[in-house]
Amino acid sequence: xxxxxxxxxxxxxxxxxxxxxxxxxxxxxxxxxxxxxxxxxxxxxxxxxxxxxxxxxxxxxxxxxxxxxxxxxxxxxxxxxxxxxxxxxxxxxxxxxxxxxxxxxxxxxxxxxxxxxxxxxxxxxxxxxxxxxxxxxxxxxxxxxxxxxxxxxxxxxxxxxxxxxxxxxxxxxxxxxxxxxxxxxxxxxxxxxxxxxxxxxxxxxxxxxxxxxxxxxxxxxxxxxxxxxxxxxxxxxxxxxxxxxxxxxxxxxxxxxxxxxxxxxxxxxxxxxxxxxxxxxxxxxxxxxxxxxxxxxxxxxxxxxxxxxxxxxxxxxxxxxxxxxxxxxxxxxxxxxxxxxxxxxxxxxxxxxxxxxxxxxxxxxxxxxxxxxxxxxxxxxxxxxxxxxxxxxxxxxxxxxxxxxxxxxxxxx
Amino acid sequence: xxxxxxxxxxxxxxxxxxxxxxxxxxxxxxxxxxxxxxxxxxxxxxxxxxxxxxxxxxxxxxxxxxxxxxxxxxxxxxxxxxxxxxxxxxxxxxxxxxxxxxxxxxxxxxxxxxxxxxxxxxxxxxxxxxxxxxxxxxxxxxxxxxxxxxxxxxxxxxxxxxxxxxxxxxxxxxxxxxxxxxxxxxxxxxxxxxxxxxxxxxxxxxxxxxxxxxxxxxxxxxxxxxxxxxxxxxxxxxxxxxxxxxxxxxxxxxxxxxxxxxxxxxxxxxxxxxxxxxxxxxxxxxxxxxxxxxxxxxxxxxxxxxxxxxxxxxxxxxxxxxxxxxxxxxxxxxxxxxxxxxxxxxxxxxxxxxxxxxxxxxxxxxxxxxxxxxxxxxxxxxxxxxxxxxxxxxxxxxxxxxxxxxxxxxxxx
Numbered sequence: 001x002x003x004x005x006x007x008x009x010x011x012x013x014x015x016x017x018x019x020x021x022x023x024x025x026x027x028x029x030x031x032x033x034x035x036x037x038x039x040x041x042x043x044x045x046x047x048x049x050x051x052x053x054x055x056x057x058x059x060x061x062x063x064x065x066x067x068x069x070x071x072x073x074x075x076x077x078x079x080x081x082x083x084x085x086x087x088x089x090x091x092x093x094x095x096x097x098x099x100x101x102x103x104x105x106x107x108x109x110x111x112x113x114x115x116x117x118x119x120x121x122x123x124x125x126x127x128x129x130x131x132x133x134x135x136x137x138x139x140x141x142x143x144x145x146x147x148x149x150x151x152x153x154x155x156x157x158x159x160x161x162x163x164x165x166x167x168x169x170x171x172x173x174x175x176x177x178x179x180x181x182x183x184x185x186x187x188x189x190x191x192x193x194x195x196x197x198x199x200x201x202x203x204x205x206x207x208x209x210x211x212x213x214x215x216x217x218x219x220x221x222x223x224x225x226x227x228x229x230x231x232x233x234x235x236x237x238x239x240x241x242x243x244x245x246x247x248x249x250x251x252x253x254x255x256x257x258x259x260x261x262x263x264x265x266x267x268x269x270x271x272x273x274x275x276x277x278x279x280x281x282x283x284x285x286x287x288x289x290x291x292x293x294x295x296x297x298x299x300x301x302x303x304x305x306x307x308x309x310x311x312x313x314x315x316x317x318x319x320x321x322x323x324x325x326x327x328x329x330x331x332x333x334x335x336x337x338x339x340x341x342x343x344x345x346x347x348x349x350x351x352x353x354x355x356x357x358x359x360x361x362x363x364x365x366x367x368x369x370x371x372x373x374x375x376x377x378x379x380x381x382x383x384x385x386x387x388x389x390x391x392x393x394x395x396x397x398x399x400x401x402x403x404x405x406x407x408x409x410x411x412x413x
Numbered sequence: 414x415x416x417x418x419x420x421x422x423x424x425x426x427x428x429x430x431x432x433x434x435x436x437x438x439x440x441x442x443x444x445x446x447x448x449x450x451x452x453x454x455x456x457x458x459x460x461x462x463x464x465x466x467x468x469x470x471x472x473x474x475x476x477x478x479x480x481x482x483x484x485x486x487x488x489x490x491x492x493x494x495x496x497x498x499x500x501x502x503x504x505x506x507x508x509x510x511x512x513x514x515x516x517x518x519x520x521x522x523x524x525x526x527x528x529x530x531x532x533x534x535x536x537x538x539x540x541x542x543x544x545x546x547x548x549x550x551x552x553x554x555x556x557x558x559x560x561x562x563x564x565x566x567x568x569x570x571x572x573x574x575x576x577x578x579x580x581x582x583x584x585x586x587x588x589x590x591x592x593x594x595x596x597x598x599x600x601x602x603x604x605x606x607x608x609x610x611x612x613x614x615x616x617x618x619x620x621x622x623x624x625x626x627x628x629x630x631x632x633x634x635x636x637x638x639x640x641x642x643x644x645x646x647x648x649x650x651x652x653x654x655x656x657x658x659x660x661x662x663x664x665x666x667x668x669x670x671x672x673x674x675x676x677x678x679x680x681x682x683x684x685x686x687x688x689x690x691x692x693x694x695x696x697x698x699x700x701x702x703x704x705x706x707x708x709x710x711x712x713x714x715x716x717x718x719x720x721x722x723x724x725x726x727x728x729x730x731x732x733x734x735x736x737x738x739x740x741x742x743x744x745x746x747x748x749x750x751x752x753x754x755x756x757x758x759x760x761x762x763x764x765x766x767x768x769x770x771x772x773x774x775x776x777x778x779x780x781x782x783x784x785x786x787x788x789x790x791x792x793x794x795x796x797x798x799x800x801x802x803x804x805x806x807x808x809x810x811x812x813x814x815x816x817x818x819x820x821x822x823x824x825x826x
Binding site: 123127184185186187188190191192194195197198199201202203204206209219220222223226227230233235238239241242243244253255256257258297298299300303304307320324327330357360 | 536540597598599600601603604605607608610611612614615616617619622632633635636639640643646648651652654655656657666668669670671710711712713716717720733737740743770773
């Protein structure tokens with residue numbers, strides 16, 4: 001892994017399909033079209049078209065997984081993993097990443113224009129599933145002329161998509177790398193998502209989803225993100241990062257609400273560990289105490305900053321639709337573990353992290369168990385990390401070791 | 414333990430002190446007065462006044478710990494623990510419970526009338542601390558003519574008060590029973606509280622705290638409560654209680670926001686395990702799918718119900734002040750563990766629960782360590798419960814065994 005090298009300048013590309021009258025039939029039986037997919041590719045497709053790897057992003061990710069956009073300083077969200085000599089070695093593999101259906105970073109979602117009304121879909125956007133996301137990715141792969149993927153890989157919701165690829169298109173994947181994910185959400189995982197959704201819908205600017213062109217439900221979305229960030233870290237990693245430190249610009253304590261978000265897009269990504277930046281919140285009102293209660297805790301400022309910066313780059317309705325797709329996902333399809341991967345010939349590498357309490361290791365072990373019961377060749381590793389769920393983005397060294405060896409083996413077969 | 418027997422009809426009483434010009438000096442150096450304390454007592458004080466036990470409630474509790482109020486069906490929040498033959502045996506002990514300073518169930522808090530303005534304090538209420546809560550309890554104990562308490566006991570924030578009694582009034586307590594609590598909040602605990610506070614302050618009805626007499630910040634407070642409830646349960650207990658069950662009244666899925674709370678007070682208490690009641694939420698708007706996505710998950714309905722019912726009995730500003738007091742609490746006072754309990758002669762029984770991830774057992778073990786380093790006689794038990802933090806309210810049998818033996822020993826010395 002050479003962190004210094006990256007794929008250089010990259011550009012997001014767009015592919016549109018499901019034009020009238022060929023709309024795509026979703027799992028819900030509703031139809032949607034046209035559908036545009038934002039995607040990026042890194043490396044080169046070989047003559048046999050056998051070296052393509054599809055990277056699948058998490059809830060708040062996008063197609064920009066590696067390299068740099070012209071004029072921007074921010075590297076792709078998984079740049080540590082994709083590039084020359086990295087886990088997904090672009091000297092060997094052709095790496096593809098696309099924004100998911102329902103998203104807000106170029107792929108059709110609730111903020112896109114509904115051709116029937118010429119207005120944003122808002123809640124007229126149909127409910128989508130993880131299976132639908134993967135269905136759209138399959139269209140992209142077909143369009144790129146790839147018959148079979150060398151690997152599908154992702155963490156968190158990306159891992160759920162990898163599982164959906166295995167189940168829905170077993171003939172299309174030679175291997176899958178589901179990281180820090182689950183066959184289906186537990187009620188605790190659903191509950192955290194639900195509170196995030198309720199926070200958005202409780203925002204008076206949400207207006208039943210019809211906020212496009214007016215004030216955005218920024219506070220609600222920021223709250224959802226704050227809840228998310230707590231679940232992405234571990235008790236230990238928070239203690240190490242923040243302790244009980246007070247904000248350095250010590251002021252008498254005030255009850256300080258979130259600011260209404262303004263300005264242009266920031267650089268806040270799930271797990272992007274951009275260090276502790278002070279919140280820019282203005283103090284609206286409060287009661288100061290001359291002694292004893294000076295200032296907020298650092299962790300509070302951090303969460304506010306994370307919440308505030310998220311609303312500059314993410315659409316609240318996408319948050320509703322995508323989290324609902326995650327909650328509804330069930331890779332078992334109601335079948336026994338011994339049945340779900342029966343027709344699969346792909347190899348599987350499952351990775352979990354010891355301190356991840358949002359997607360605990362027992363959920364990855366269930367994936368492994370299902371593989372074993374179905375005779376699927378599976379490798380499992382539980383990485384001893386203290387980063388919590390964020391570890392899938394941060395433990396580049398350990399993961400690179402596992403992934404690069406696994407891919408080499410799969411590619412050589 | 415005979416669950417059937419309770420202390421019968423009880424009545425909340427009120428005690429007022431710190432009248433002008435004798436306002437109480439708070440830890441912050443600000444002054445507050447007059448202060449009214451709502452409290453209840455069960456059992457009889459003996460002639461030596463040596464059998465008094467002070468029960469300390471958690472974030473959303475109140476003075477009504479046991480028995481019944483006239484015309485009501487709801488038993489006190491710790492009725493399983495307080496009564497004839499129970500852990501706090503009212504045939505032997507005189508049991509006292511008071512609502513905390515800053516609360517909204519009879520004791521002076523931000524919703525009380527500010528004598529200087531004849532309007533509710535709102536955010537003009539001074540910041541309070543766990544130490545201030547205990548200071549007020551000490552006034553109550555003095556008023557009741559009790560020089561030394563046989564025991565102070567509470568779970569969660571109640572346990573933090575027990576620790577504050579030990580540190581601030583070591584000569585006033587013969588024993589302390591801190592349950593499922595911490596010497597000080599970790600950043601994760603602070604973070605969950607902060608998101609709850611932000612949810613309240615993001616509600617457009619909050620109006621910088623000045624909502625009294627108009628629409629309440631119900632959605633924000635309900636959200637805070639929903640977040641709380643997730644942290645009070647364990648992954649396991651949620652899986653056992655809800656699984657991935659859908660609501661029984663299966664309808665096509667809609668994005669359903671929280672209702673504005675209406676009606677009178679419900680019976681929702683921290684951890685009161687009142688079974689799964691359906692939410693009364695009205696469907697405001699959404700996109701149904703004819704197949705595949707029928708109805709919400711049971712866990713979603715449960716959380717909405719819990720959130721909605723909480724706002725009928727709790728004041729949002731009290732939630733802000735009390736959670737801030739919890740976050741600011743630090744029983745160490747910045748001292749070494751080997752210093753903090755040095756002057757204590759009280760016996761300590763510390764109880765934690767295996768599946769409690771909000772107040773993990775390692776935090777109770779730190780209390781035990783501090784006791785041992787200071788030569789305090791301490792007993793520790795980690796109860797193997799799957800109920801999470803709620804266990805302190807639910808594991809009556811195990812706790813009763815521990816508490817009744819401990820109290821018998823302390824009382825006999």
